[in-house]
Amino acid sequence: MAQDIKSKFRWPQFNWRGAIAIVGFFAAWHFFVKLGVPGFKEIAAPFDVLQTFLTRYVNNQEYWSSWVSSFKRVLYGFLIAQVLGIPLGLMLGTREVFHNLAYPVIEILRPIPPLAWVPISILFWPTTEMSIIFICFIGAFFIIVINVHDAVRSIKNEHIWLAQSLGASSGQIFRRIMIPSVIPSIAVGMTLGIAVTWNVVIAAEMISGGNGLGRLTWEGYVSHTVTVVIIGMISIGLAGYLSTIVVDYLEKKMMPWRVVR
Amino acid sequence: MEIEPGDFVAIVGPSGCGKSTLMNIIAGFDNVTEGQVLLDGQPLATATTPPKPGSDRVVVFQNGALFPWKTVLENVMYGPVIQNMMTPSQAEERAMDLLAKCGGLNKVAASYPPQLSSGMQRRVEIVRALINEPKILLLDEPFRAMDTVSKTVMHQHLLEMYRVCRKTIVFITHDLEEAIYLADRVVVMTSRPGTIKSIINVKLPRPRTPNMMLSAEYLALKAQAIAGVHEEAKKAFERGEREHA
Numbered sequence: 001m002a003q004d005i006k007s008k009f010r011w012p013q014f015n016w017r018g019a020i021a022i023v024g025f026f027a028a029w030h031f032f033v034k035l036g037v038p039g040f041k042e043i044a045a046p047f048d049v050l051q052t053f054l055t056r057y058v059n060n061q062e063y064w065s066s067w068v069s070s071f072k073r074v075l076y077g078f079l080i081a082q083v084l085g086i087p088l089g090l091m092l093g094t095r096e097v098f099h100n101l102a103y104p105v106i107e108i109l110r111p112i113p114p115l116a117w118v119p120i121s122i123l124f125w126p127t128t129e130m131s132i133i134f135i136c137f138i139g140a141f142f143i144i145v146i147n148v149h150d151a152v153r154s155i156k157n158e159h160i161w162l163a164q165s166l167g168a169s170s171g172q173i174f175r176r177i178m179i180p181s182v183i184p185s186i187a188v189g190m191t192l193g194i195a196v197t198w199n200v201v202i203a204a205e206m207i208s209g210g211n212g213l214g215r216l217t218w219e220g221y222v223s224h225t226v227t228v229v230i231i232g233m234i235s236i237g238l239a240g241y242l243s244t245i246v247v248d249y250l251e252k253k254m255m256p257w258r259v260v261r
Numbered sequence: 262m263e264i265e266p267g268d269f270v271a272i273v274g275p276s277g278c279g280k281s282t283l284m285n286i287i288a289g290f291d292n293v294t295e296g297q298v299l300l301d302g303q304p305l306a307t308a309t310t311p312p313k314p315g316s317d318r319v320v321v322f323q324n325g326a327l328f329p330w331k332t333v334l335e336n337v338m339y340g341p342v343i344q345n346m347m348t349p350s351q352a353e354e355r356a357m358d359l360l361a362k363c364g365g366l367n368k369v370a371a372s373y374p375p376q377l378s379s380g381m382q383r384r385v386e387i388v389r390a391l392i393n394e395p396k397i398l399l400l401d402e403p404f405r406a407m408d409t410v411s412k413t414v415m416h417q418h419l420l421e422m423y424r425v426c427r428k429t430i431v432f433i434t435h436d437l438e439e440a441i442y443l444a445d446r447v448v449v450m451t452s453r454p455g456t457i458k459s460i461i462n463v464k465l466p467r468p469r470t471p472n473m474m475l476s477a478e479y480l481a482l483k484a485q486a487i488a489g490v491h492e493e494a495k496k497a498f499e500r501g502e503r504e505h506a
């Protein structure tokens with residue numbers, strides 16, 4: 001109902017279909033390995049992975065510090081992208097001269113995949129850490145710029161006219177009309193950006209990083225320990241999922257008017 | 262053409278005749294190329310002075326322009342607060358008062374616009390305009406996208422609001438019946454170039470009720486207006502055919 005705007009927090013209903021699917025996935029994996037289905041001969045069974053995880057990784061300081069390093073890289077790259085990308089998108093959308101000047105350059109740089117920046121990044125930045133963060137930044141940066149830029153261009157004229165009629169100054173129009181109008185697109189840019197940042201950080205760590213979840217997975221492969229590869233993969237999946245939850249939460253806080261429908 | 266304070270004037274004409282342009286000029290969103298618009302004898306817009314929107318002329322747009330990120334109450338409070346006419350608490354009080362007067366909208370004050378029906382949204386928009394005490398209320402086909410039943414309900418709401426506040430209203434529409442039913446005067450515009458074809462004075466008594474749409478007087482006015490509009494619509498249509506041929 002429209003009246004109960006400030007509805008109380010409700011736990012999401014338990015998704016039993018989803019739970020069945022997860023159990024089914026692990027069961028299928030288990031039987032494929034046990035039956036020796038082609039392609040699964042080298043793959044570790046779920047119980048072996050679990051056992052390795054419990055015996056060698058749960059209390060392993062190094063394992064948890066690879067979580068921390070990957071998270072740090074994603075967080076820094078992502079945040080710097082938002083802090084620089086949102087104002088740039090707003091400028092591109094509002095300043096005609098700046099748009100004509102800068103937009104072509106952005107359009108040329110944008111299609112370059114983040115991983116193509118790896119060599120230049122390693123040469124340019126003094127430390128590996130900085131170059132990985134830079135590549136993560138690239139992954140999220142252009143997405144947010146383009147999303148904000150498009151959003152500014154599609155702000156309803158009526159909203160601006162109306163604010164003018166009601167006596168708003170251009171500063172007030174910027175703060176009270178433009179900023180809230182682009183927030184939904186900032187949210188979309190953040191959702192897409194965080195996903196790309198995770199993709200990028202894993203690949204960058206495999207290429208150059210001394211640690212991190214990507215490195216863990218790669219080392220498992222190099223040393224032929226499939227259980228480690230799978231532990232790495234599942235960790236990456238969980239880490240990405242956690243980040244998505246955090247971003248979703250932030251988006252809801254940013255747009256209270258979108259929460260209740 | 263002259264509009265007296267407190268008049269309810271409807272402007273009808275075929276699509277593309279410049280109804281909305283006229284509105285944008287009065288509101289100050291569009292440049293004037295020729296002629297001028299005066300408000301209380303002061304020029305609002307001429308060919309040489311750039312347009313300037315003001316809170317003395319507030320528009321309700323055809324597609325709706327409530328701010329979706331603000332609640333109903335915040336939308337209504339926006340104008341007076343931003344102009345420093347009222348403190349937020351004064352504005353809130355006034356807004357709740359007006360919302361209550363206009364059909365019990367105070368009950369949805371905490372809702373966000375997308376949660377409301379389009380009819381409610383439109384009424385909130387009218388309230389948001391009224392709180393600024395405009396000299397003129399400009400309504401640009403506000404009920405265009407509504408079904409006939411909701412439209413009839415909205416007409417009663419609008420007439421009630423008009424009875425309460427007695428603002429000058431300029432109501433743009435392509436719906437003749439609506440124009441005659443609501444307005445004191447109906448201005449029929451010609452197709453491009455848009456000029457005034459005729460002005461029909463509607464002497465139906467107020468308060469108006471839906472039954473009046475069946476009265477002989479109403480029907481006579483409607484016949485008169487239909488003749489004028491139909492002629493123009495046909496011209497516009499034929500021109501359109503030629504242009505696309």
